Amino acid sequence: MDVVLLLIMAAAGLSTVSSHAQRQYHFVSEAKTMSEAQRYCREKHTDLATVDSMEVVELLNNTAGQFKQSAWIGLYDDRDTWRWSMSDPSFYGPGETEFRRWYPGQPYNKHNIPCTLFYPDRTWHDGDCNKRLKVLCFDVTGQSATFVLIESKMTWTEAQSYCREHHTDLASVRNETENQQIVELLPAGYYYWMGLYRDSWKWSDGSNSSFKYWADNEPKLSALKVCVAAAFDNFGKWEDLDCGVEKPFICYGPVVPVSMKVIKVSVEKPNGVDLNDPAFLDAMLVEAKKNLRAQGLDDNVQLAWRKQPDGKVFHKEEEKKRDEL
Template sequence: MNVCVSTGLSAVSSHAGRQYHFFYEKVTFDEAQRYCREKYTDLATVDSMEVVTLLNSMGGYVDVLAWIGLYDDVDSWSWSLSDTSFYKPGETEFRRWESGAPQNTSWKRCTKISSATGYWTESECSTLLSAVCFDVSGLNVTYIYTQAMTWNEAQSYCRTNHKDLASVRNEAENQQIRDQVGTNYWIGLSRESWKWSDRSDSSFRHWSDNEPDTTMKTCAAANFYKSGKWADAGCGWELQFICYRQPVSMQVIKVRLQKSNSDVDLNDRAFLDELLVKMKKEMRDKGLDDNIQLSWKKQADGQVFHKEEEKRDEL
């Protein structure tokens, strides 16, 4: 992709120090995302009206639509109970969708089970349905059925009074629930629909009226003919785009290793690369920002590690 950096306007948002860059060459969402991640931080995250106002002030040359970093994650179905100890391998992926489901529409993000068929369908989360809560005691699972409420109300109720909204891990549990219900019931499977490219958890939304409006358009663009309000768009469309850069801070951390194998060369490139991968994984597992970049700082002789001299007790 050939994007001329000199064509980009930029401004600094006063609320967070982010720098936003407009690019006027038209590319697909994936191409824009790749470019922004290589040259900047990511596609633009718009998390407040202050940022909307800033982008509107910069959008004078934008041809109607420009990509921002919001996209519809159609494969993000997950259980309300996230405790991994409750599931055996493969059980979090168990599904009993009816034929043609899920359609992954933007407005249907919660799952109900039909007592008539035992199959699952997606529904608007604001629909009033009874729900299946559950309690867990050792290996025993007990199901509890509620009065009609929305999916979010059911989740809150089940978490307050029981373990959670029911996870269905296998066909036997699905049949057990079906045998006890007399209508459609909420279960704990839902989809976290629209997400930010940089993994921001901002819930700020600035959709135009009646947007998002279709199943097939799963990426978002700011419409500068409508004061920067958002519209869904086909990810393969070629649009202008907005990147952002987050100020970068650098910190040097001293690492001390204890050699258990005398044959290992601590300054070997393959060993150093493998160690960086392990350290990055540990940081990710502890919930740290996945955008953190790690690199080794070489000393004057070009080596990373040096053997420390053992301290001797003074006589």
């Protein structure tokens, strides 16, 4: 009788590979805070996991295996991150994307007020994007901007869409001169949406993926410092938690090369034993692994039987073709 034994060299631990991103994900069961988990992942692998598609969601569910709680991924809330709706970098000179004219004590940087409105006193306040206010658009020609007041009241998102459709965008304010131009346009007592907003969700590795997979009623945004975990008792959907909570976590790194070696083995059939019985095959693999370990082979080696086209492992030698596989 003979059989082919397949040896696969692979990384230890629970891991899966993303085909489209060429990343390998590693589940670490040791509970750590978000910052501790981030430091571990950066030292041992590349970073905490970025989840940018449903393929990765499914991979992480597989990586977690029987673990049915939640584990940190790389998403967190950075509340002090403000950017302009008009994102073209060529429009801004040195330092102009950072120009601010906040009212003293502003911005509050609360979770529920991530949009900016222009007060008639020439200062800026952060506010609830769902409020309906008048709108400040602008038209851009080269490096010049012409500000336009829209008297209809809209939410910030509606205002952004309107300005992009009928003008260039919601207004950016690059310097004190432009700020004063707007002050001179505004009628007394009215507030206007402008283009500054806070998109505070960030990935640990700096990825700009906008993919989201929140569970129902998430994010709650109740903690002072908010980080995100994938809940594996809820299909890997996301929940927000205080970053100081200790949780298992998932790292990612480059795909570890896998080497293979095929060994042809011949055995004598013991009396009364079915060589293709699954229990017998499993027992032989256990013994083979012990023998290989005793010879100094790495514990990360995985063994598997290579089946013939008919689904069986063993065949009589005389029934097999003589050419080597």
